[in-house]
Amino acid sequence: MQNGVFKIRLMPNDIIFTCKPGETILDAALRNKISLPHGCTKGGCGICKIKVVGKVDFGRVSKNRLTDEEKEKGFCLSCRAVPLEDVEISLIDGSKLDESFDYKRYFSLIFGSKTVL
Amino acid sequence: MPFRISRLGYVEVKVLDLDDALDFYTNVLGLHLVERVGNKAYLKTWDEQLAYSVILTESDSAGLVRAGFRTVDPEDVDYFEKKLKQYEVPYEVIPEDYKRGKAIRFTIPSGHTFEIYYDIEIPGNFLPKESPDPWPRNLKYDAINPPKIDHMLITAPDPTKTIKFCEEVLEFRATEYIVNGEGQPVAAWLYQARQQPHDLAIIPGREKGLHHFAFHISSAQDIYHAADIMVMNDVKIDWGPGRHGITRGAGIYFFDPFGNRIETFGGYTAYLFDPGAKPIIWTEETMGRGVFYYERKLVETFLTVYT
Numbered sequence A: 001m002q003n004g005v006f007k008i009r010l011m012p013n014d015i016i017f018t019c020k021p022g023e024t025i026l027d028a029a030l031r032n033k034i035s036l037p038h039g040c041t042k043g044g045c046g047i048c049k050i051k052v053v054g055k056v057d058f059g060r061v062s063k064n065r066l067t068d069e070e071k072e073k074g075f076c077l078s079c080r081a082v083p084l085e086d087v088e089i090s091l092i093d094g095s096k097l098d099e100s101f102d103y104k105r106y107f108s109l110i111f112g113s114k115t116v117l
Numbered sequence B: 001m002p003f004r005i006s007r008l009g010y011v012e013v014k015v016l017d018l019d020d021a022l023d024f025y026t027n028v029l030g031l032h033l034v035e036r037v038g039n040k041a042y043l044k045t046w047d048e049q050l051a052y053s054v055i056l057t058e059s060d061s062a063g064l065v066r067a068g069f070r071t072v073d074p075e076d077v078d079y080f081e082k083k084l085k086q087y088e089v090p091y092e093v094i095p096e097d098y099k100r101g102k103a104i105r106f107t108i109p110s111g112h113t114f115e116i117y118y119d120i121e122i123p124g125n126f127l128p129k130e131s132p133d134p135w136p137r138n139l140k141y142d143a144i145n146p147p148k149i150d151h152m153l154i155t156a157p158d159p160t161k162t163i164k165f166c167e168e169v170l171e172f173r174a175t176e177y178i179v180n181g182e183g184q185p186v187a188a189w190l191y192q193a194r195q196q197p198h199d200l201a202i203i204p205g206r207e208k209g210l211h212h213f214a215f216h217i218s219s220a221q222d223i224y225h226a227a228d229i230m231v232m233n234d235v236k237i238d239w240g241p242g243r244h245g246i247t248r249g250a251g252i253y254f255f256d257p258f259g260n261r262i263e264t265f266g267g268y269t270a271y272l273f274d275p276g277a278k279p280i281i282w283t284e285e286t287m288g289r290g291v292f293y294y295e296r297k298l299v300e301t302f303l304t305v306y307t
């Protein structure tokens, strides 16, 4: 495999796509027309939090959106995380990424709070 | 009742790297660096009279540290101190800060730190005091260069309570509300002496959340020019150029390199609000059009993405 080109497998959809050297998981996904949740794309908002199995460079992220503990537990912010080997990713509740994906629901999963509107 | 707050004076925002932040805030946004002091940088726009309007602080997270509101008169600071006492809101007196005198600092129900102050150095804008031209010649031609800071939108877990606090204790008045089924305001656009659509707005969300802070951009052409500069510099645009139904302002939402959302706001249609006029009401049904007029629905990131 070319240096830095790794396979990313989205579960449970079981879709495999590849990242370019140095490319974030989010950029690779969007380039492959896979709409992973995202907002600021700068590691600040936390909406792109996913589970990852495999080594990544977590990148420059806000500590209050991705704590050191969460890093150890296998979470990352897809907008900043760059794979360092083949990785497997999933939404934080393990659900399938499809048309029913709802930002507000995902927000409450991440932040444990509901938006009122 | 007189207006006692003249405007949003400054916001202090956290960034993960001060060098990268300054590159963005000065070269792309076009703010002027007043001074870098330790892990903080003080910046201002070209047309502001006061010493600074943005403080960037290097930290391990993005988001808001505090917002400062400047009073109309010096006595107004004492007035608000009394008011806070009367409402049993704990506060601190901060005798001085960078180029600034006394401020009272307190936490509003949504957890945000606010300061009220009057004394601050007034070095003036970038134009001479005598017979000035309309704009300075030495602005960076490929930066956005907004003339002034405009407003701030924050999120609150109990927005109705926070709105009430800002109205009763801080004496903001509302130009517009989004009301829920029971007629309670769950989002508000609040103003003071400038009588513009808002200095401060509140929507539902996490405590201490900074949804965005905004700089004024006056004409449609300037808004598109700002958008061009964002694309040239690969800045992540969240929404726009577009128009809000609420405030009628034309805007662009975009992110700084750490995910803090900034807005260029204003445009040809932002209004003046006459004191005594009834606030405009939007409902949960019409709020999509209220927030994003052309899209006529909330974009997904509006209620879920902020620092």
Ligand code: FES
Pocket: A037, A038, A039, A040, A041, A042, A043, A044, A045, A046, A047, A048, A049, A065, A077, A078, A079, A080, B259
């Ligand atoms: S999209 Fe905001 S942190 Fe990744």
Ligand SMILES: [Fe+2]
Pocket: B151, B153, B212, B214, B263, B265
């Ligand atoms: Fe705004």
